[in-house]
Structures are given as C-alpha cells and as structure tokens.
Amino acid sequence: MDVKELKFLLKLLGKPDYRASITELKPNSKTSASERDRICRQLRERDLVGYSEEIQKLKISPAGESLLKLDPAGLPVTPQELKILQACQKGAITPGQTKITPAKTRQALIDSLAHRGFIEPVQTQIKEVWLTEPGKEYLREEYMPLGAGNLTMTKAMLADYLRFLRKFLPRELQAVTTSPTPATAALTSQPGRDVLWRVSSDEEILQIIQDLDRQLGTDNYLPIFYLRDKLQPPLSREELDQALYRLERQDKIELSALQEVRTYTPEQIEAGIPQDIGGRLFFIIVT
Numbered sequence: 001m002d003v004k005e006l007k008f009l010l011k012l013l014g015k016p017d018y019r020a021s022i023t024e025l026k027p028n029s030k031t032s033a034s035e036r037d038r039i040c041r042q043l044r045e046r047d048l049v050g051y052s053e054e055i056q057k058l059k060i061s062p063a064g065e066s067l068l069k070l071d072p073a074g075l076p077v078t079p080q081e082l083k084i085l086q087a088c089q090k091g092a093i094t095p096g097q098t099k100i101t102p103a104k105t106r107q108a109l110i111d112s113l114a115h116r117g118f119i120e121p122v123q124t125q126i127k128e129v130w131l132t133e134p135g136k137e138y139l140r141e142e143y144m145p146l147g148a149g150n151l152t153m154t155k156a157m158l159a160d161y162l163r164f165l166r167k168f169l170p171r172e173l174q175a176v177t178t179s180p181t182p183a184t185a186a187l188t189s190q191p192g193r194d195v196l197w198r199v200s201s202d203e204e205i206l207q208i209i210q211d212l213d214r215q216l217g218t219d220n221y222l223p224i225f226y227l228r229d230k231l232q233p234p235l236s237r238e239e240l241d242q243a244l245y246r247l248e249r250q251d252k253i254e255l256s257a258l259q260e261v262r263t264y265t266p267e268q269i270e271a272g273i274p275q276d277i278g279g280r281l282f283f284i285i286v287t
Helices: 003-013 033-045 062-068 079-087 103-115 133-142 155-166 170-176 202-216 224-231 237-249 266-270
Strands: 019-021 049-060 119-131 253-257 281-286
Touching: 003 019, 003 033, 003 119, 003 133, 003 155, 033 049, 033 119, 049 062, 049 103, 062 079, 079 103, 103 119, 119 133, 133 155, 202 224, 202 237, 202 281, 224 237, 224 281, 237 253
Parallel strands: none
Antiparallel strands: 019 119, 049 119, 253 281
16 A cells, blocks of 8 residues: 555545545645545555545436436426436436436436436536445554655544454453443434334344334335434444345345435435435335
C-alpha cells in the first residue's frame, strides 16, 4: 500500500461510522479529484473500501429500446421513468437533460432503471465511501509500513488511527464480556417504541425483522427504514448493513431494490443500502 492510499484510509477513520463523501477524502491538499477517485477505486478492488456511485451520463440499453416498442399501457415503468427512456433514445445524455425534477427524485428513477437493465451508465461519479470489514481487519492486523523514506501524516490522522486500534486492545475486549456493546446492549426506550429488544446475534435480528413484518403488515416486504428505526442505536448503520449482508449470504433473507419511489419520503429512501450501480436496496424479504 502506498502512502496516498494509507492516508485515504486514515482520513476515512476520522469520519462517523468510517463513512464519508468522496470530497472529504483527499489524501492531501494537492491531490486532484481524478487521482483521489483512482485511489478509491484501487482500494475497492482490494475490498478495503466500498462506495456508491451516481450516474452522471446515461444511455438507453437494448432492453430499454425493446421496452419502448411495447404497448404503453402495459409497460413495467412509471410515466416519469418512461420520460427518461424516451429522452435518451437518440444518444447519451446527462440526468438534467431528462427534464425530471427534483434532482433527488430524478437520480432515484435513473438508478432504478439502471438496476433493472433499461439504461446503461456512460459516466459515473463516486459519491459516498465507507471502510469495509476487510478494510478494518487490514488496518488492525495486517498493515505494516515497509521500505525507506518518511511517512508524513497529520496529528489528526495519527489520533484517528490510534483511536481505531484502541477499540481492539485486549483490555477493551475483556471489558466487552462484562459490559454492553453496540451489538449486545439493550435498546433504550424511545418515543414510539413500546418493545425493549436485546440484540446479541444475527438470528435475533432476523426475528425482529419477522416480528416487524407481522406487526406492520408489510407482507414479507419490510422496508429497511423500519428496522433502522428499531435498531439504530445501539447498532450503527454499518453494523446493521453488515448483519443484513450476512443474513443474505446465509440465504435467510433477500434484499430487494425499490422500484416505485413516489410511495416513500426522501428520508425513508435514504435509509436503503446504496449500491455501486442501480437503486438502493430497500426491502427485506425473509426466505
């Protein structure tokens, strides 16, 4: 790992939940935006970071072209999505050229169409970056500076790294067995919450998903924002996302993207899990 890659990760360590906008993660003031993005993509190839992207330029796909030839009355798209497909029939366009407003709604529609394969990204921009579990493990257990030369970093970077490492000192790990942690502490009562849950395993999170689905009548399509409201805090956003990914890998749940954004508020949509391409993962389906 070169110095700039290390500094990129150290910058990330100083952000809440090790997650930040790409614009906040320049290794130093002289790093260009293109070099910053290149560093980020290289780190992602090694699974040390993850990131979401925003489509900056799009074109219609063969599947989208075929869809436009069908009877308009039976198309599996909304009128606004249809407008986007029609706008890019003649070639690649920017999101603004679709004439859909506001911008947040427009981007959600574009992401949904890309996720279903009706449009293709021509140009994307990294938006939000986060440290992955392998990235945490690498910084905690594997990283070792090698070679000659000086490693210049700010005191803030060093402080963030030391704070990160101290979370895993034996003394702290011993304390975990005798005091609550984010994964085992009881959820404190909050307005609108009438149940006190203890979260100590992925199995209990699965049970909470099933109970919420039954209570809310969501027919095994539980929107993620309900689960976040129940479990954050004590879990962080990243901890809950990782738990859902583990349950999905175990074939206990499926995570599905949102297709019809008009039904939900921007805050509820934001609670979904961002993907590199396509819409956010929004629904939890117990398999």
